[in-house]
Amino acid sequence: MSEELDPASAEFARRTRELLEASAAALPARTRSRLTRARYAALEQHAAVRTAGTRALWQRALPAGAVSAAVLGVLLLVAAPHAPQVQQASVTGVATGDDLELLVDRDALALAQDQGTADADADVDYEFYAWAVSAAQDDAGPGVGS
Amino acid sequence: MNAFATLLADTTSLLALRNTDLLESTQQETRSLESFLAAVERKAFRIAQIALRHEDDALDAVQDAMLRLVRNYARRPAEEWAPLFYRILENCVRDAQRRRTVRGRVMSWLPWAGGGGDEDAADPLEQAPDPAPLPEDRVQAGETLQALEVALAALPARQRQAFLLRNFEGLDVEATAQAMGCSAGSVKTHYFRALQALRAQLGEYWA
Numbered sequence A: 001m002s003e004e005l006d007p008a009s010a011e012f013a014r015r016t017r018e019l020l021e022a023s024a025a026a027l028p029a030r031t032r033s034r035l036t037r038a039r040y041a042a043l044e045q046h047a048a049v050r051t052a053g054t055r056a057l058w059q060r061a062l063p064a065g066a067v068s069a070a071v072l073g074v075l076l077l078v079a080a081p082h083a084p085q086v087q088q089a090s091v092t093g094v095a096t097g098d099d100l101e102l103l104v105d106r107d108a109l110a111l112a113q114d115q116g117t118a119d120a121d122a123d124v125d126y127e128f129y130a131w132a133v134s135a136a137q138d139d140a141g142p143g144v145g146s
Numbered sequence B: 001m002n003a004f005a006t007l008l009a010d011t012t013s014l015l016a017l018r019n020t021d022l023l024e025s026t027q028q029e030t031r032s033l034e035s036f037l038a039a040v041e042r043k044a045f046r047i048a049q050i051a052l053r054h055e056d057d058a059l060d061a062v063q064d065a066m067l068r069l070v071r072n073y074a075r076r077p078a079e080e081w082a083p084l085f086y087r088i089l090e091n092c093v094r095d096a097q098r099r100r101t102v103r104g105r106v107m108s109w110l111p112w113a114g115g116g117g118d119e120d121a122a123d124p125l126e127q128a129p130d131p132a133p134l135p136e137d138r139v140q141a142g143e144t145l146q147a148l149e150v151a152l153a154a155l156p157a158r159q160r161q162a163f164l165l166r167n168f169e170g171l172d173v174e175a176t177a178q179a180m181g182c183s184a185g186s187v188k189t190h191y192f193r194a195l196q197a198l199r200a201q202l203g204e205y206w207a
Helices: A007-025 A029-082 A086-091 A097-104 A106-116 A127-144 B002-052 B054-071 B078-109 B135-140 B142-152 B159-167 B173-180 B184-205
Strands: none
Touching: A007 B002, A007 B142, A007 B159, A007 B184, A029 A106, A029 B054, A097 B184, B002 B054, B002 B078, B002 B142, B002 B159, B054 B078, B078 B159, B135 B173, B142 B159, B142 B184, B159 B173, B173 B184
16 A cells, blocks of 8 residues: 555555455355356366367477478488589598498409509519410411411 | 488477477466466455445356456466456446346336246346345344445445455555556545545444
């Protein structure tokens, strides 16, 4: 109470308040029961409305989320073969699946090294190739001349 | 494909979490509303009963006010419920008074209003407001309370509302102003005038 009341008015207000509060506290059981039923009816309505609202939100959100995820997944699948970073990975030397197979297979690695080395001539057995050529010519010689 | 499955699982779990939060929020809100309504229902009933002088009409007004508050303002902060509820209650009391007035006029013009012809028709005497307190009240309340109720009922509506909300319900000036839809200064004026009128009328009971 912020109003400034004279003592007599303040006392009058206090007594009326006590009287009214006592009457509210002493309501008949039948009236109290009806008030309780009214309260429960309001709360049941509230619960029903909120539950229906939550269910509606769930029913709307779940299909929307699933559709969004499906669209995103399809986009990822469609865009994956054309992704530029895959081509770039092999160019820049980042290990790809082919590189790993080369490392595991020793023979393939040696072959790749032979094919990829610029000064491979140093390791070529020229004498063997010369012998092989001459041997082939010797084998074919008599047949040709006769 | 794995990315799709992961995304779908994350979305589903997020939605389930959101659903759980909403359910918990609803339950907490319901508990708060129940506490509020249980705290105000008796005083609200007495306020409506003093204004309407009729128990059933008062109960209907309180129930209607509860339903409207829950339906329209449950999401508002709890500290706003009291002024909102009493504003709604006052509107319900006015609606009941208007219905009673219209019903009284219609019944006074009907030739069969005396209730002799149609047995299914409602008895106007049963529907008329009871000018006297209920028997239960007569047993429990003394002469002073009856005199106070009569004096309060005779006050102008705004004065009665200001007095009951400030003095009986214990709302502060600002909350009372919100409930009455007027300024704080008007609340103080109505309250002061109500106090003076009641003192002048009931002085003999407090002598």
